[in-house]
Amino acid sequence: MTLNAILITGRTINQGATIENKTSPDYQEATALCELNSKDIGILGIKPGNQISVKTDHGEVVVKIKENNGNPDGMAFIPMGPWANAVVDPDTKGCGMPGFKGIKAEIKPTDNKILSMKELIARYK
Amino acid sequence: MTVITDALCPFCGCVCDDLTIVVENNKITDIKNACKLGAAKIMGHHRIEAPMMRADKKSDFKEVSYEEAINEAAQILFKSKRPLMFGWASALCEVHKKGILLAEEVGAIIDNTATVCHAPSTLAVHEKGLPTATLGQIKNRSDVVVFWGSNPVHAHPRHMGRYSVFAKGFFQEKGRKGRKVIVVDVRKTETAGMADEFVQVQQGSDYLVISALRAILSGHADVVPESVGGISKEQLVKLVDTLKAAKFGSIFFGMGLTQSISRYKNIDNAISLITELNAFTKYVISPMRGHYNVTGFGQVCSWETGFATAVDFARGAPYYNPGETAANDVLLRKETDAAMIIAGDAGAHFPADSVRHLARIPVVQIDPYWNATTEVSNVVIPVAICGVEVEGTAYRMDGVSLRMRKMIEPTLPTDVEVLERITERVRELRGE
Numbered sequence: 001m002t003l004n005a006i007l008i009t010g011r012t013i014n015q016g017a018t019i020e021n022k023t024s025p026d027y028q029e030a031t032a033l034c035e036l037n038s039k040d041i042g043i044l045g046i047k048p049g050n051q052i053s054v055k056t057d058h059g060e061v062v063v064k065i066k067e068n069n070g071n072p073d074g075m076a077f078i079p080m081g082p083w084a085n086a087v088v089d090p091d092t093k094g095c096g097m098p099g100f101k102g103i104k105a106e107i108k109p110t111d112n113k114i115l116s117m118k119e120l121i122a123r124y125k
Numbered sequence: 126m127t128v129i130t131d132a133l134c135p136f137c138g139c140v141c142d143d144l145t146i147v148v149e150n151n152k153i154t155d156i157k158n159a160c161k162l163g164a165a166k167i168m169g170h171h172r173i174e175a176p177m178m179r180a181d182k183k184s185d186f187k188e189v190s191y192e193e194a195i196n197e198a199a200q201i202l203f204k205s206k207r208p209l210m211f212g213w214a215s216a217l218c219e220v221h222k223k224g225i226l227l228a229e230e231v232g233a234i235i236d237n238t239a240t241v242c243h244a245p246s247t248l249a250v251h252e253k254g255l256p257t258a259t260l261g262q263i264k265n266r267s268d269v270v271v272f273w274g275s276n277p278v279h280a281h282p283r284h285m286g287r288y289s290v291f292a293k294g295f296f297q298e299k300g301r302k303g304r305k306v307i308v309v310d311v312r313k314t315e316t317a318g319m320a321d322e323f324v325q326v327q328q329g330s331d332y333l334v335i336s337a338l339r340a341i342l343s344g345h346a347d348v349v350p351e352s353v354g355g356i357s358k359e360q361l362v363k364l365v366d367t368l369k370a371a372k373f374g375s376i377f378f379g380m381g382l383t384q385s386i387s388r389y390k391n392i393d394n395a396i397s398l399i400t401e402l403n404a405f406t407k408y409v410i411s412p413m414r415g416h417y418n419v420t421g422f423g424q425v426c427s428w429e430t431g432f433a434t435a436v437d438f439a440r441g442a443p444y445y446n447p448g449e450t451a452a453n454d455v456l457l458r459k460e461t462d463a464a465m466i467i468a469g470d471a472g473a474h475f476p477a478d479s480v481r482h483l484a485r486i487p488v489v490q491i492d493p494y495w496n497a498t499t500e501v502s503n504v505v506i507p508v509a510i511c512g513v514e515v516e517g518t519a520y521r522m523d524g525v526s527l528r529m530r531k532m533i534e535p536t537l538p539t540d541v542e543v544l545e546r547i548t549e550r551v552r553e554l555r556g557e
Binding site (some may be wrong): 006009010011013014016017018019020021022024025052057059068070071072074075077078080081082085086087088089090092093094095096097098099100101102118121122124125 | 327
């Protein structure tokens with residue numbers, strides 16, 4: 001029921017199309033998700049659309065699962081944005097760039113709620 | 126009704142210049158030729174309508190006048206010992222110029238969104254230079270096109286159609302049929318699905334794969350192991366043959382290289398590969414820049430300060446050392462004691478620990494839209510949208526400067542006006 005994955009983050013067309021509208025449900029729909037292949041979703045014993053918790057050494061976030069069979073086994077992709085950035089590696093490795101790709105993550109099914117952008121940022125205040 | 130033809134798109138680094146915009150009563154009612162990204166931005170969404178302020182970040186904002194908000198912004202910058210001025214990529218070069226002047230006057234660190242995008246590419250260019258070409262040259266000549274760690278179908282939707290893959294060029298009359306397209310990525314993206322060859326690299330192994338290609342290219346295939354970064358030696362040898370057979374090859378790279386483990390060293394190695402391929406045939410390399418004018422900030426900052434970004438004015442003269450002076454460096458070290466975020470969204474695109482620090486210090490936001498940075502701001506100053514309501518200069522991803530057109534009249538002050546008024550107020554506070 002737990003999947004050990006390598007997390008990468010990046011752009012998607014829907015993330016980009018809603019980027020100037022970050023308080024909208026469309027932005028959350030486009031960005032608060034994690035893409036895994038169907039085999040990995042099967043390991044978790046859940047279906048696309050269900051919620052998962054993605055936990056790394058840097059944080060934990062709840063997002064919706066989405067199927068993407070372009071991903072190799074054990075690779076998780078979260079579109080760039082506040083949900084992805086809750087769990088990325090902040091270390092800039094001496095060149096200014098945080099670690100947005102290649103983060104070890106533990107993924108589990110959860111019933112916890114997906115926080116809105118405002119709720120997510122409120123955790124930092 | 127007014128129809129504007131050949132309008133320019135203020136979304137991504139492609140800066141498509143063939144849009145048709147229909148305007149009725151100062152409202153954009155229709156767009157032709159734009160992609161989903163450009164159309165969403167140009168059609169617009171809910172704007173912040175008036176300046177807002179709050180002392181406590183957990184309380185609600187109260188609407189204030191521009192004068193009050195500008196005064197408070199100036200006070201915050203004036204009182205700060207280590208201000209950070211970040212963003213800039215969604216604004217025009219004229220805005221960058223004013224921002225850099227203000228940064229110099231308050232001794233700030235000024236950094237742009239490239240810090241989480243292509244700033245490592247700049248570091249690699251310092252080391253190796255950049256054998257590159259305009260998108261026009263690539264459209265007209267390129268017969269082998271490689272996308273390495275970039276996914277234009279999602280991030281630059283019209284790139285392949287207008288410039289690199291499907292476009293018919295002067296010496297490339299057949300368009301797609303005349304070009305060999307290779308995608309190197311960690312996962313099979315939609316772009317990979319459209320390629321002639323997909324090379325699947327293990328996450329974080331790009332540096333190894335580039336090194337193996339360089340070894341094979343220089344005649345040392347014997348030292349290359351049977352598999353490198355998840356790719357068979359056989360496929361790597363075949364890939365080198367394909368690359369060498371080009372008359373004019375182009376490599377477009379993205380965050381797959383700049384954000385993975387080796388950061389700028391991946392780009393450094395890729396530029397070396399390009400240099401070495403030029404011993405056999407013509408090759409160019411080009412970063413897939415994200416925001417429409419992120420390249421412009423690098424240009425303006427370079428000619429104003431000598432450095433492309435992450436410039437620290439604390440010493441009175443420009444100092445640059447990413448790893449020390451980039452936005453996330455100073456936020457993670459909790460060194461910054463105030464921030465101005467303009468035309469970029471640090472709240473959404475920085476790691477949690479950086480945003481945690483922003484939540485603890487005074488933050489001024491200058492932006493048309495309510496975003497994650499608004500949530501950690503004390504002063505919010507809404508402005509007109511550059512490239513839609515304000516004309517000016519932007520640099521396309523290949524460094525070609527273009528004049529962005531005004532589509533409708535602004536109803537709010539421009540970034541330039543707001544920055545000028547803040548600078549004026551800072552000077553008054555300093556008794557000048």
